Structure formats: structure tokens, C-alpha cells
Amino acid sequence: MSERVLKVYDDAAVMAKEVAHRTLQAVIDAEHSTDGRYDIGLTGGSDSIQALKDMASDSLVRVIDWSRVHFWWGDERFVSAVDPDRNALQARRAFLGGLVEQGLLPESNIHEMAADRRSVEQASRAEDEENDQLVSQAAVQYARELIHQLGPAGATPSQAEAVTCIKPLDLLVLGMGPDGHFGSLFPAPAHHEIEVTDRLVVGVTHSPKMPPLRVSLSAPFMARSTRTWMMTKGAGKAHATAGVFSRRDNPEFPSSFADGAEEFIWFTTPDTLAETSVDNRR
């Protein structure tokens, strides 16, 4: 468990630029300190997509060997591959697509969660059972990809074993919703995925935030990430932030489970902290 370090910005646009620049710097720093491969977990949401746009215009982009960088998602909205709601599509439009087009990032380094292959009409007519099955299959498929890419050589751990034994993400960038969700792990008791500990990836139905079908990394796997950065802004998140800071691992405020093995930084704005008493700002 890491101490939560707060970085507070009066201007959310400056915050996003800072996260963008730090992400690129983290990749550069790791070039000399690890075996070379760098695995980044992305999220959706306004702050994170802005940070990706800012990366595209940061001069550090040009000094990175992108062939050793892999992109994953903390969560995905289970919609069609061309739906503008899709986190991966937004990330491609903001940044990743440009890297691929310029021949800098191999397409095979982008590890997307599965998309819904049904037509809008088919999806709207589907029963719960079918939806449950589809998001569960997407979760299993993503877990296999994680184990294949990050698992120990010559072994195939189960998902329960993989939560603690595969290589963790080097950097996970997260956002938090006004209800305190992160990834697509929504508050208990209405939702129970936040309490899953024996899977790398979970399927989610009936999400309180649209769209209703989602796929998410599980809390314990996300919390093992070497470095974790949370981005939040706005008074609408003040209540959830206070809940998160008042007690760790509280299922009613899922983001209280977020953590990083070596570093956990919370990038935020003063209005978000209006209801929180904290003394570890830096």
C-alpha cells in the first residue's frame, strides 16, 4: 500500500498537461531501468482523454522508442468497435492512432478489450442472460491476453493465481466518477464487482453510468500496478473524494481500493477537495 500523494492544480487543463508530460517522462526513465518493455493502463473519461491529446503535442513523444510500450485499458464500455463512447476509440483518436499511422507504435502493442459485435437492434432486444454471457466472455478473453503477455514464461496460471503473479502494469492512469467508481467498478451494495479478488477482469451489466455493459480490470490487479495516478476534477466529485479519503477499501466508494505498489498520486483540483481534510499535498 502506498501513501496517497496529492498534487493540486487550480487549472484542470494544466493538470492534464502535467499528467501527459509525466507519462512520457516515465516511459523514458524506464528505458534505462527495466528490461525495456513498458505496460501502461489507460482509462476513459474526460481528464484522461485530454491528457492523451496533450501527449500528442508534447515534444517528448519524438524521443521515445514506442515499440517497447504496450497499452492496456483499465475498463471499456462494451459497445460496438466504432461507437464514439468506446474508450479505446477515443484514445486512438486522441493519440494512439497517430503513433500507429506514423509507424512509431506497432498495432500489436495496443491491447483493446473486446467490442460488442451485435447490431444496435440486436443489443437492445437482448435479455440479461445474453448480456451477462457476452461481457463475461469479453472479460475472460482479456484475462487470457494479459496472462499471455505478462504471465510467467512456460506457465499458464489460473486467473486467481494471475491476480498476484503476472507482471503488473508499470503505470496505470485512472479517473473517478462522481459516485466514486474507478475503471467500471461501481459502488456496493448495488454492484458487487469491486469485491472480486479471484479474477483479473470482470464483466459488468446494469452500470449506473451509460452504457450499461462494461468490462473492467479487477481492483486487486489494478492496485498492484507499480505506479498509479488518479485524475479527478470538479465539485461534482467532492463527496466521493471525501468518502475515498475517509477509509481505504470501502466498497461504497470503489476508488478507495485504488493503489500503486511504489507510487500512488492523486492529481486533482481544489473544488474536488472541498469536503476532504488531507495533509499530504506536495
Ligand SMILES: O=C1O[C@H](COP(=O)(O)O)[C@@H](O)[C@H](O)[C@H]1O
Ligand atoms: O465511464 C467511465 O467513467 C470514468 C470517469 O470519467 P470522468 O469523465 O468522470 O472522468 C472513467 O475513468 C472510466 O474509464 C470510464 O469508463
